[in-house]
Amino acid sequence: MQAVLDAGGEAVSRLMAQAELRMAELAAGHGPVLARYAGETIAAGGKRLRPLLVYLAAGVPPPETDALVRAAVAVELVHGATLVHDDVLDGSDLRRGRPTVVATGGRWMATATGDLLFARAFAELAHVSVAAVRVLARASTELARGELMQRRDAWKAEVSVERYLARCRLKTAVLFRAACELGALESASRASLAPFGEGIGLAFQILDDVLDVSGPPERTGKPRGADLLDGTVTLPLIIARSRDPELAALDLRTVRAPDDAARVCERIAATGAPGVARGRAMDLVAEAKSTLPSLPGRQRSALELVADGVVERYA
Amino acid sequence: MQAVLDAGGEAVSRLMAQAELRMAELAAGHGPVLARYAGETIAAGGKRLRPLLVYLAAGVPPPETDALVRAAVAVELVHGATLVHDDVLDGSDLRRGRPTVVATGGRWMATATGDLLFARAFAELAHVSVAAVRVLARASTELARGELMQRRDAWKAEVSVERYLARCRLKTAVLFRAACELGALESASRASLAPFGEGIGLAFQILDDVLDVSGPPERTGKPRGADLLDGTVTLPLIIARSRDPELAALDLRTVRAPDDAARVCERIAATGAPGVARGRAMDLVAEAKSTLPSLPGRQRSALELVADGVVERYA
Numbered sequence: 001m002q003a004v005l006d007a008g009g010e011a012v013s014r015l016m017a018q019a020e021l022r023m024a025e026l027a028a029g030h031g032p033v034l035a036r037y038a039g040e041t042i043a044a045g046g047k048r049l050r051p052l053l054v055y056l057a058a059g060v061p062p063p064e065t066d067a068l069v070r071a072a073v074a075v076e077l078v079h080g081a082t083l084v085h086d087d088v089l090d091g092s093d094l095r096r097g098r099p100t101v102v103a104t105g106g107r108w109m110a111t112a113t114g115d116l117l118f119a120r121a122f123a124e125l126a127h128v129s130v131a132a133v134r135v136l137a138r139a140s141t142e143l144a145r146g147e148l149m150q151r152r153d154a155w156k157a158e159v160s161v162e163r164y165l166a167r168c169r170l171k172t173a174v175l176f177r178a179a180c181e182l183g184a185l186e187s188a189s190r191a192s193l194a195p196f197g198e199g200i201g202l203a204f205q206i207l208d209d210v211l212d213v214s215g216p217p218e219r220t221g222k223p224r225g226a227d228l229l230d231g232t233v234t235l236p237l238i239i240a241r242s243r244d245p246e247l248a249a250l251d252l253r254t255v256r257a258p259d260d261a262a263r264v265c266e267r268i269a270a271t272g273a274p275g276v277a278r279g280r281a282m283d284l285v286a287e288a289k290s291t292l293p294s295l296p297g298r299q300r301s302a303l304e305l306v307a308d309g310v311v312e313r314y315a
Numbered sequence: 316m317q318a319v320l321d322a323g324g325e326a327v328s329r330l331m332a333q334a335e336l337r338m339a340e341l342a343a344g345h346g347p348v349l350a351r352y353a354g355e356t357i358a359a360g361g362k363r364l365r366p367l368l369v370y371l372a373a374g375v376p377p378p379e380t381d382a383l384v385r386a387a388v389a390v391e392l393v394h395g396a397t398l399v400h401d402d403v404l405d406g407s408d409l410r411r412g413r414p415t416v417v418a419t420g421g422r423w424m425a426t427a428t429g430d431l432l433f434a435r436a437f438a439e440l441a442h443v444s445v446a447a448v449r450v451l452a453r454a455s456t457e458l459a460r461g462e463l464m465q466r467r468d469a470w471k472a473e474v475s476v477e478r479y480l481a482r483c484r485l486k487t488a489v490l491f492r493a494a495c496e497l498g499a500l501e502s503a504s505r506a507s508l509a510p511f512g513e514g515i516g517l518a519f520q521i522l523d524d525v526l527d528v529s530g531p532p533e534r535t536g537k538p539r540g541a542d543l544l545d546g547t548v549t550l551p552l553i554i555a556r557s558r559d560p561e562l563a564a565l566d567l568r569t570v571r572a573p574d575d576a577a578r579v580c581e582r583i584a585a586t587g588a589p590g591v592a593r594g595r596a597m598d599l600v601a602e603a604k605s606t607l608p609s610l611p612g613r614q615r616s617a618l619e620l621v622a623d624g625v626v627e628r629y630a
Contacts, residue, residue, distance in 0.1 A: 030456065030460055031460060033463060033467065034459075034460065034463065082430075085426055085430065088422075088426065108462070108463065108466040109463065109466075111400055111426070111462070112459045112460070112462045112463040112466070113459075115397075115400065115433070115455070115458070115459040115462065116456055116459035116460065118430070118433060118455070119452050119455035119456040119458075119459055120452070120456060122437045122448055122451070122452040122455070123448075123449065123452035123453060123456060125445075125448065126445050126446075126448040126449035126452055127445070127449075128445075129445065130440075130441045130442070130443075130444065130445055130448070131441075133437055133438075133440065133441035133445070133448050134438065134441035134442075136437070137434050137435070137437040137438035137441055138434075138438060140430070140433070140434035140437070141345060141431055141434040141435060141438065143430070143434075144349075144427045144428075144430040144431035144434060145345055145346060145349065145427070145431070147423070147426070147427045147430065148348060148349065148423065148424065148427040151423040151424075151427075152348065
């Protein structure tokens, strides 16, 4: 993402730093116990792709306003909240190579931390606008539906590509979309970047799912095949099942140990499915770029770089 | 609460009906699965004390505006969200005599339902004002802290009255306070009713805790001693421990079966502690009434009736 920061200019770097400061402040402000867990969740937050999108959607250079920083922080907090709640439900021990809140603090701590981060996200937007609240509330509703859909489809190997994509939209793409919408609300032109955000969000999730099958664990921060172990059926498996009858016949509930999962990952990779899925993600990125409205050259380039970055992870 | 509805006049009854309709709409609008569980949560919501407070805090008669209904709905949705998440964490099977979401739908369903209700609450306030969002976001943050504090203090029989009250404030009183603040935001005078809301919220929680020890299960909808079984130390027990050395020596972790809990409840009742705790709640109600600012007579009477109602449950 360094290229994106360069393209965004110094204003973007300053705004990213401000978002970090603000999140650290928020994590620290609600008692020592939550400070630890909320702080860990925020620190483990990864690449800050969503705040970056908020900024770039507002313009290049973006306006250096308090409202824009709060919008960026709000999206990242909702992202953090969903991660913590997902980990509770999955019983995950590791996220990006670090122990999860549920592993270190237990279910109560993780549920409360998620609820707190969620509440703070809306507290931030209370200083922005009701339009911003509307955007994030809608996205949050869909995230909850996505969480549920993933569970309902668990262990169902026969799930369709369409249903898989609908789940990715609810689980992931809506928050990328919200990031773009929130930025656009603070832009001069208010041009809609929602379809762009949704498209790259979908691509992002597909690539995440590809990396779960074929990504190097030392880079992704989690063991390969984690999705298989919790019954999440993703695009690489769906494609591989249509190519390999043995995979098509596999009962996912029999995949229990990390070694089993690693073997199934090898078998999926042998069908070439991860490459096909990655191609699908690249198509989505190209499509997303084509939906960009007329924008100033620097803003367009920066957004295109983010889009490319989404599918170039560990390529 | 019939007396309160009478005091509030027809406008309040119409507004209460509108809140019900709106909540039913919201529950139904997010797919059939969530419709069932969100609907059950909302239906199990009890007396709608918080929406009623929103309305009465706005004036008597209250302005019959869309904004006021949405504010009332938002508070009740946050209340519902916290109940569902609490049930997940407690593993409760029954709430007000009905099976909980976690009992019928499992942890995933309950977590997702809670997250959804929470998101919809803020979506409602996106049609009200940023000030309203600020009020509810602050309350939600404190609710999450309260949830956590309850857990941290679990099984600690030696917890102080002060700490118990601080927990009640975070767990319960802040939402009563928010209801009053939200109503006041839509009132002509904007007079602050926050201390009143907080006071009756505290009293409400204390009375809930009294009823858990001495309330008739057929009225409260849950077995006696539920708090004891999940390690929640409440005012009746704190007071009883200072009066009965055997209770003071009791290791709460040994109270495991409903029969044990019922016996401990008897013993607490024998010390007279529930009556003392109820007295404390009544004092808080009297204090809360004394904080009421200068208000039109009808509004003051209606709010006083609500306050009295809080401690007159099953008296």
